[in-house]
Amino acid sequence: MSxxxxxxxxxxxxxxxVKLEFINKVETSPTLIKLTYNVGxxxxxxxxxNIVILLANPxxxxxxxxxxxxxxxxxxxxxxxxxxxxxxxxxxxDLVVVQVGVVGSQTTGNIIAAADSTAACAATPNIxxxxxxSGGSTPLVGTGIxxxxxxxxxxxxxxxxxxxxxxxxVSQYFIxxxxxxxxxxxxxxxxxxxxxxxxxxxxxxxxxxxxxAISFSLxxxxxxxxxxxxxxxxxxxxxxxxxxxxxxxxxxxxGPARSVYGSDNAYWPVGIINNGTTNVPNFAVDDVAFxxxxxxxxxxxxxxxxxxxxxxxxxxxxxxxxxxxxxxxLPFGQNPVFTGSPGGGxxxxxxxxxxxxxxxxxxxxxxxxxxxxxxLFLPSGSSLVGTANFPNGAxxxxxxxxxxxxxxxxTSCLS
Amino acid sequence: xxxxxxxxxxVESSPTNINLGLVPVDEIIDFECEVxxxxxxxxxxxxxxxxTTTLQRYNIQVDNNILSDxxxxxxxxxxxxxxxxxxxxxxNSVTExxxxxxxxxxxxx
Numbered sequence: 307m308s309x310x311x312x313x314x315x316x317x318x319x320x321x322x323x324v325k326l327e328f329i330n331k332v333e334t335s336p337t338l339i340k341l342t343y344n345v346g347x348x349x350x351x352x353x354x355x356n357i358v359i360l361l362a363n364p365x366x367x368x369x370x371x372x373x374x375x376x377x378x379x380x381x382x383x384x385x386x387x388x389x390x391x392x393x394x395x396x397x398x399x400d401l402v403v404v405q406v407g408v409v410g411s412q413t414t415g416n417i418i419a420a421a422d423s424t425a426a427c428a429a430t431p432n433i434x435x436x437x438x439x440s441g442g443s444t445p446l447v448g449t450g451i452x453x454x455x456x457x458x459x460x461x462x463x464x465x466x467x468x469x470x471x472x473x474x475x476v477s478q479y480f481i482x483x484x485x486x487x488x489x490x491x492x493x494x495x496x497x498x499x500x501x502x503x504x505x506x507x508x509x510x511x512x513x514x515x516x517x518x519a520i521s522f523s524l525x526x527x528x529x530x531x532x533x534x535x536x537x538x539x540x541x542x543x544x545x546x547x548x549x550x551x552x553x554x555x556x557x558x559x560x561g562p563a564r565s566v567y568g569s570d571n572a573y574w575p576v577g578i579i580n581n582g583t584t585n586v587p588n589f590a591v592d593d594v595a596f597x598x599x600x601x602x603x604x605x606x607x608x609x610x611x612x613x614x615x616x617x618x619x620x621x622x623x624x625x626x627x628x629x630x631x632x633x634x635x636l637p638f639g640q641n642p643v644f645t646g647s648p649g650g651g652x653x654x655x656x657x658x659x660x661x662x663x664x665x666x667x668x669x670x671x672x673x674x675x676x677x678x679x680x681x682l683f684l685p686s687g688s689s690l691v692g693t694a695n696f697p698n699g700a701x702x703x704x705x706x707x708x709x710x711x712x713x714x715x716x717t718s719c720l721s
Numbered sequence: 722x723x724x725x726x727x728x729x730x731x732v733e734s735s736p737t738n739i740n741l742g743l744v745p746v747d748e749i750i751d752f753e754c755e756v757x758x759x760x761x762x763x764x765x766x767x768x769x770x771x772x773t774t775t776l777q778r779y780n781i782q783v784d785n786n787i788l789s790d791x792x793x794x795x796x797x798x799x800x801x802x803x804x805x806x807x808x809x810x811x812x813n814s815v816t817e818x819x820x821x822x823x824x825x826x827x828x829x830x
Contacts, residue, residue, distance in 0.1 A: 310809070318794070318795050318798050318799075319795070319799070320795075320798045320799050320802045321802050321806065322751065322752075322802065323749060323750075323805060323806075323809075324750075325750060325768065328768070343750070343768055357750060357751065391806075391809070406751075407751040407752075407753055407766075408750060408751040408766045410751075410753065410755055410764055410766070410776075411755045411764075438753075438755065439755070440755070446790055446791050446794075447791050448791035448794060448795070
């Protein structure tokens with residue numbers, strides 16, 4: 307048997323074994339011990355395993371990284387020589403081990419101190435953290451959380467006990483972290499949408515103005531797999547109707563032709579509902595709504611706004627607070643594209659699955675993500691949250707990978 | 722002598738227990754219940770010569786009438802820790818692991 311030591315994980319009060327052999331690097335800081343193993347492998351081949359031990363350090367001026375390194379080396383040395391299994395915690399004095407182990411599945415995010423729930427939900431967290439948790443749902447009470455060096459999620463130390471706003475990129479929370487860097491309380495912040503575009507309200511003919519007339523540009527010739535039905539073939543708009551229109555045509559500066567409400571527009575969904583001749587979506591049946599959260603609800607600027615989508619707004623009687631909205635992000639190759647969607651894709655877009663063309667439903671590599679181009683029309687309206695007012699619609703460009711609006715080339719676009 | 726932990730699917734008293742996995746004790750470098758979208762998973766990490774870190778991942782089903790997911794994570798980790806250190810000191814080459822009451826291991830994935 308190989309020689310091991312014990313480290314008691316203070317977060318879960320569990321004795322964890324730590325191998326004392328094959329350690330080829332010991333890194334320490336006032337809040338971290340990192341043991342790197344290179345098990346029988348030539349040092350030129352970098353296939354290390356790492357054990358990370360996070361420490362709550364009440365006296366960082368006393369317990370410096372150098373002192374902690376000496377403590378660890380003493381524990382390793384005595385453990386290798388002893389017939390007993392020695393516990394690191396017995397060597398650590400006032401230091402408290404808050405987490406120990408391999409860095410496994412985790413979610414990255416940001417925190418910032420917040421006095422209470424109201425402050426947390428209005429805050430903009432900017433201190434990078436990682437959570438011992440994956441999957442995108444709400445973290446459990448008991449989930450470990452630690453400071454990191456940024457998006458790579460490499461831990462640098464525990465989170466000090468206190469109240470924080472936590473943003474995981476999907477949702478924002480008010481959390482309490484206890485003295486062993488574990489979430490001891492969590493409350494999800496309500497999602498405050500400045501605009502809700504309920505596609506149920508879109509029926510032919512859709513005319514200007516219409517506050518639900520959000521519309522996306524699409525590539526008319528995708529999917530391009532042999533034998534696949536393209537966007538244009540599926541909805542069959544009249545010849546000349548275009549699914550991706552430049553702003554000067556879309557916004558009707560030179561007349562109504564190809565405007566989002568026009569007779570030769572094939573944006574989805576407005577152009578298709580008005581002009582499609584086959585497979586026209588029926589949103590009285592398909593429950594789809596989009597949402598938009600402005601960067602600042604009191605400033606009339608769509609830049610950096612976040613798009614959301616819901617598949618249960620009408621099932622919840624149109625009550626936004628009861629519905630589930632998720633970021634409208636379309637990562638390439640992800641199947642299903644939306645786990646909350648009844649078909650995995652967008653109801654009313656193709657057959658509602660992650661693959662647009664039913665004949666190619668078995669092709670996992672080509673999802674609807676590739677069909678969306680980056681142009682977007684947002685109708686006029688006023689924020690449901692703040693004072694931002696948009697007297698005109700806007701022609702925007704969005705990032706399909708994140709669902710954020712990146713550019714607003716035309717802010718005087720129809721209404 | 723190589724030592725192993727047999728992972729059983731249900732509590733020790735269960736009449737229908739099955740072995741779901743075999744864990745080589747000497748290669749373990751970490752273990753922990755990890756919270757994923759669904760279900761809860763128990764992960765054992767190994768450090769094996771000439772390989773990067775490998776792992777075994779077991780799906781866990783929690784009876785929330787008995788334990789919350791959070792309680793199940795703690796109870797499971799403590800139970801496995803006890804079994805691990807028992808395996809280290811036992812003369813036997815195989816030590817049985819049974820999940821705590823309220824937790825079932827459904828599959829090695």
